[in-house]
Amino acid sequence: MRPCRGLTLFWGLLLAIWLWPSPALAYISHWDPAEAFFIRQVAYLVFALAMLFFALELKLENLQEHPGFRQLIWASVFFVLWNLNCVIGQFLSLTFDIRVTDITGGQGVLPLNGPGAWVYYLTKLDHLWLVPAFFFFYRGIRSFGRDREADLP
Amino acid sequence: MTTLPIMPVWLVDIIGSFLVLVLSLATFGRARRLVARDRENALYLFLYWLCLALMLFGVSRALGHLVGRVLLFSGQDTLWHYIRPYSGGLNAILSLTIASITLFFHHIQKLYRRMQADHQHLEETSKEILALNREMEALVMERTMSEMALGMADGIRNPLHVIGGFSHRLLKKAAPDDPSRHWAQAITEAAKRLEEMVGKFEALAQNKKSFFTQEDFNRIVREVLEILQVEFEHKNLHLVTGLHPHPLYCQLNRHLLKVAIAHLMRNAIEATATQGEVRVTTNEDKHHILLVIEDTGCGMAPEVVTKVFEPYYTTKIGGTGLGMVFVRQIVDEHRGTIALDSQVDIGTTVTIRLPVRFSEAEI
Numbered sequence: 001m002r003p004c005r006g007l008t009l010f011w012g013l014l015l016a017i018w019l020w021p022s023p024a025l026a027y028i029s030h031w032d033p034a035e036a037f038f039i040r041q042v043a044y045l046v047f048a049l050a051m052l053f054f055a056l057e058l059k060l061e062n063l064q065e066h067p068g069f070r071q072l073i074w075a076s077v078f079f080v081l082w083n084l085n086c087v088i089g090q091f092l093s094l095t096f097d098i099r100v101t102d103i104t105g106g107q108g109v110l111p112l113n114g115p116g117a118w119v120y121y122l123t124k125l126d127h128l129w130l131v132p133a134f135f136f137f138y139r140g141i142r143s144f145g146r147d148r149e150a151d152l153p
Numbered sequence: 154m155t156t157l158p159i160m161p162v163w164l165v166d167i168i169g170s171f172l173v174l175v176l177s178l179a180t181f182g183r184a185r186r187l188v189a190r191d192r193e194n195a196l197y198l199f200l201y202w203l204c205l206a207l208m209l210f211g212v213s214r215a216l217g218h219l220v221g222r223v224l225l226f227s228g229q230d231t232l233w234h235y236i237r238p239y240s241g242g243l244n245a246i247l248s249l250t251i252a253s254i255t256l257f258f259h260h261i262q263k264l265y266r267r268m269q270a271d272h273q274h275l276e277e278t279s280k281e282i283l284a285l286n287r288e289m290e291a292l293v294m295e296r297t298m299s300e301m302a303l304g305m306a307d308g309i310r311n312p313l314h315v316i317g318g319f320s321h322r323l324l325k326k327a328a329p330d331d332p333s334r335h336w337a338q339a340i341t342e343a344a345k346r347l348e349e350m351v352g353k354f355e356a357l358a359q360n361k362k363s364f365f366t367q368e369d370f371n372r373i374v375r376e377v378l379e380i381l382q383v384e385f386e387h388k389n390l391h392l393v394t395g396l397h398p399h400p401l402y403c404q405l406n407r408h409l410l411k412v413a414i415a416h417l418m419r420n421a422i423e424a425t426a427t428q429g430e431v432r433v434t435t436n437e438d439k440h441h442i443l444l445v446i447e448d449t450g451c452g453m454a455p456e457v458v459t460k461v462f463e464p465y466y467t468t469k470i471g472g473t474g475l476g477m478v479f480v481r482q483i484v485d486e487h488r489g490t491i492a493l494d495s496q497v498d499i500g501t502t503v504t505i506r507l508p509v510r511f512s513e514a515e516i
Contacts, residue, residue: 040241043248050252057258117157124162127169134176134211141183141200 048083051076071140078133089123170215177211210247317344370401395434413483424450453495
């Protein structure tokens with residue numbers, strides 16, 4: 001008896017939806033560019049906080065004595081700096097609406113104005129933080145690998 | 154208006170992206186090799202997953218930037234503007250993934266510490282068992298040698314008396330110029346040497362008490378109770394002691410007996426629920442000293458009781474199954490007996506009887 005009752009309910013629900021249609025509010029469309037901006041900013045901040053937490057955890061556990069962990073702490077510090085650099089850069093690009101306007105044969109210039117001009121220019125060189133971060137991470141993992149090799153008979 | 158050259162930015166971006174691409178792939182390669190060597194290492198697994206997320210992030214970001222530059226230089230701005238949101242969205246997702254994995258490190262660290270503590274505990278237990286085993290082996294060897302020496306001495310002494318006695322008589326009766334006198338002399342000397350050997354064997358047999366010293370059994374029990382007092386208090390158990398009013402002197406191995414009694418008492422503590430009772434009594438009869446440990450714990454089923462002294466049989470998580478085997482061996486080495494009486498939900502009573510044949514209490 002139970003399946004028949006379920007089927008009746010299903011058909012009843014379908015009929016009700018058909019008879020009383022209303023705007024579908026199941027999801028909200030996200031086409032606002034500002035949303036993307038905030039998502040990216042939050043992603044950078046969460047990344048930075050996680051790396052900060054990781055570095056602090058390693059430090060508090062006195063793991064920096066191990067060369068591998070020491071390199072990971074440095075990597076985390078550079079990741080934090082890179083993320084902060086990105087947050088500031090993104091924020092300035094939104095605030096000052098600075099764009100590359102003149103590209104002539106690859107010899108483009110950035111026309112900048114306002115107090116954040118130089119800061120914005122420097123944030124564009126974000127790889128100066130990101131490359132060392134990856135480099136230290138690589139060295140850290142390599143150090144663990146060497147430890148393991150030394151342990152092996 | 155300030156105008157700044159865009160070329161340094163582009164150069165740093167292109168070279169940086171390329172380096173990030175190479176380094177992220179190299180890091181992941183190293184992490185993969187690391188985890189391949191030890192797939193059960195929690196720290197290596199964590200680093201592997203972090204490197205995987207970082208590699209995906211590095212590759213996605215670097216390729217995004219490099220492709221972006223190429224498209225911009227080649228005048229494909231429209232295509233780049235179409236791809237850009239996907240690349241940015243993916244990078245944001247990967248950033249959050251990296252953050253999630255990194256935050257998991259706290260738990261990994263806790264797990265790692267616990268594993269290390271367990272490992273250390275296991276090592277200590279193994280060392281303890283090894284030391285006990287060595288002591289037991291030395292004890293068994295010493296006992297075997299003593300028994301062998303005693304047996305040989307007993308077996309040789311009587312025929313030696315006969316040989317020595319008759320050779321002496323022959324020597325007395327033989328004339329000074331009789332050639333058989335030399336033979337009798339040789340027999341007497343050989344018998345004397347044999348007597349010396351028997352003497353050495355007897356000395357060895359006398360040393361058999363080297364592992365057993367005259368000890369007060371009550372004192373050993375009291376010392377064990379002092380060590381375990383904290384554990385009794387921690388579990389809030391009622392400890393009732395009824396030690397014999399007089400010292401119970403006996404030839405005992407103090408260290409081994411303490412290990413055995415402590416193990417039995419710890420079992421009682423573990424089996425007894427909070428507010429439960431553990432009763433420890435010592436007594437003596439004409440030929441034995443007695444130790445009775447009673448608890449009001451969960452008890453054991455008859456099929457468990459029969460297996461308790463079997464090596465590697467354990468009902469505890471992480472137990473070695475050797476504790477009770479050692480207890481029995483220690484009691485055996487004292488020529489004693491151990492009896493278990495247990496009823497489920499009522500409790501367990503362990504009775505140890507040790508012979509007092511070496512007792513000097515009455516001397």
